[in-house]
Amino acid sequence: MKTVTLKRGLALALDGAPEQTLHDGPPIRHVAWQRPANTLLQPEEAVTEGQPVRMGEGLFRDRHAPQVRHLAPASGIVSRIERDSRQQLTAIEIRCDASMACRVERFAPVDNAHQLRDLLQRSGLWTHLRQRPFETTPPPDATPAAIFITAMDTRPLAADPAVIIAARATEFGIGVDALAMLTAGPVYVCQEKASRLPDRQCKRVQVVAFSGTHPAGLAGVHIQQLYPCDREHPVWHIDCQDVIAIGTLLQSGTLDFGRVIALAGSNVRQPRLLKTRLGARLDDLLAGQLRDTKNTDPICGSVFAGKHRRWLDRFDRQVVSSGMLSMRSGTAVSFMSKSGAKSGTRSGTRSGAESGDIQLNGFAAEPRFDRISALSMPAVPLLRTLARLDFAAAESMGCLDLAAEDLELHAFVCPVGNDYPAALTRCHRQLTGHP
Amino acid sequence: MNLPEWRPGHTSGNTPVTSPLTSVWQAERIALLWLLALAPAVGFAIWQEPAGWLRTAFLVALLLQAWQLLFRLMLPPAGALFSIQDLVHALLFALLLPVDFGIREIVFTVSFGSVFGDRLFGGRGFSFLNPVVTGMGFALFTFSSTSSDIPLSAVPIAALLIPAIVLTSVELISIRTLLGILASAVFLLAGSPGEAASWQLEQSSTLALVALYLVTDPAAGGSTDASRFAHGLLFGVLAMVLLHADQDVLAAAINAALLASLSAPLLDHLVVQMLAYRRGQRLLLQRRAVVDAVMAAGKEGRSPAAGPERDQADV
Structure with missing residues (x-):
């Protein structure tokens, strides 16, 4: 090997830190299909609100790739359909009904x-x-x-x-x-x-x-x-x-919508691995699991750049609830209260990234970048090409191997709070030729 | 291959958040560490020449602050009202400015360094020059006839040892740059051991100050392991060459730092080109391996994969 x-x-x-043993998760009453990121998707003939669907049934047809199906992760009633400002389908929530049978399709x-x-x-x-x-x-x-x-x-x-x-x-x-x-x-x-x-x-x-x-x-x-x-x-x-x-x-020959996630963080009563299902609603998943339910805002995904979500995304493998996060001694991080973190520079740039306008606050070239970076290229020149919009150079340095998650750590240690994941996404957008 | 159209697929109800963690390495805290690292040198300077040195330092700090405010008014929002980094630059200016500079010379030197080495390009992290090096380079070029080139104070090299260790251990400066400088010094002085012994305290102190606090500035140096070492080496060699060319020690050190800074992007570029070339070669090898595998499979009368055009692939 x-x-x-x-x-x-x-x-x-x-x-x-979660106890590394598998536990059954709480009952999930709502699940949702969510739009995959970075994918061309034009749904048609979608289900409507109030319509019963069975697990494994198609929710809609994608005009661009009709052969790729998007299936209901549970049986129940379609309780909510969400669209964004451009009227694009973003989520379909299903209220689970255990009495309804699955769509039995033996593949x-x-x-x-x-x-x-x-x-x-x-x-x-x-x-x-x-x-x-x-x-x-x-x-x-x-x-x-x-x-x-x-x-x-x-x-x-x-x-x-x-x-x-x-x-x-x-x-x-x-x-x-x-x-x-x-x-x-x-x-x-x-x-x-x-x-x-x-x-x-x-x-x-x-x-x-x-x-x-x-x-x-x-x-x-x-x-x-x-x-x-x-x-x-x-x-x-x-x-x-x-x-x-x-x-x-x-x-x-059967579909498996079960997934295991790590429920962790100092605000969790018993941090452990939970067997749950794809697209589970976070409210159902976290019912009775948290110490403080009021002053918390659980995040899905990595602690470096997780997101607040209502349902688990298909790629989420951890849910962290920390409330006022505490720190073990000897680590090079400090924790701010949520309000503090939101008013900080970093979140300012992050929200700018969503609207496509990324503000980079100068460029820090400290040797520390190289210590945390496991990329095959030296980190500082790559980050510099991203910051200076030199996309051809970024491509020659291997930015095509990377996704936003690979630069989360660089953004975390950046002293001026530059949002490198967003800069990489912008670079990819330019390189695909679809600004 | 047709690339799929990129479209941001934000799922509704998902608000992107910042990490609940915040690194302790904020810009102002880093500047504070630099300030602490300057403490021994500043202490010696104050001890030797309290009134004169403090007056110069105060004047420089005031000037830098004035430029900071002016640029903030002209180009909002350009940074904070007050920055610790400016204080660091003020102390470095005060440690290096020659003893016989009048107020006029100081104003020109500091203003040139601050405006052209820093603020015109958008502040720290946007320019590739250190403002102190830029300003001092300008001063030594412009006022060379009027100055004696002796700095206000002389700091023993031993007093710089602890800051050097602290700054390298927290990786604010690269140990490779320092090693490059040391390597060049050892190599060049090995040829003429008598020369180093003949140096005055002022000379060695000035060289060490410039090497530790200005050449290692990560914003003005190399940004890969190899180019950091090469940058240090280049500074050392240039400083020795300029000393041999009968420049005095301050001018030699500053000019060497300036030239080394100017060539740092080139050094970076060379290293990156080399790494990109290696990456290209590796991709080429990978492609050949895939073609070989397909050819070999074709000879055996089977297809190893995979696409829709290869229906009867062997499992």
């Missing part, structure tokens, strides 16, 4: 890559794949040069994927072998050094161990280390839990 040792990174010890076993591709698109699992460059859902006819399976998570307060995989090793193995059909190139299973996954039969599947602190577990780091991509040779990456869902689909 190949081992990659990363010496650079940032280890944060935060209070409220037939697959024999070749074409059938597998078709199966993934019909079952909605296609939208769990992400393609780089540009971190989009892959086009239905795309072929990757390599596939990365992320079986590790180094973000603070994250769940250990090894625990989740250990509980469903067979399905994971089937999923990995199946993904190898989709590419002629290598399939990398990236895991932590300590956990050992069984070697696969297919020679193109390589288990690679990454040792090091965050960001050693990010797909961008794996891609830069093992198989950098460019426009003509995109790579895909997928989370290990989605691989398990693919394995389940292939093994039993």
